[in-house]
Amino acid sequence: MEEVKVVVAHDECATLRVGDVFLKIDGDQSRSDVEVEAMAMAPVP
Structure with missing residues (x-):
């Protein structure tokens, strides 16, 4: 299993890296x- 690292965390959201x-x-x-809508519109290289 991969290690989970907390990249950024505060009272509204958290970003984790796995x-x-x-x-x-x-x-x-x-x-x-x-x-999610913004990511769906972004071109994939």
Whole structure:
């Protein structure tokens, strides 16, 4: 199992790193929804 590292954490969200993957956990679903929409529109290199 990969080690989980806390990259940034405060009262609104946390960003974790698991191996080469970053995971953002946000307490406000609407902010997460906006970020998902933005990522869906971004071109993939």
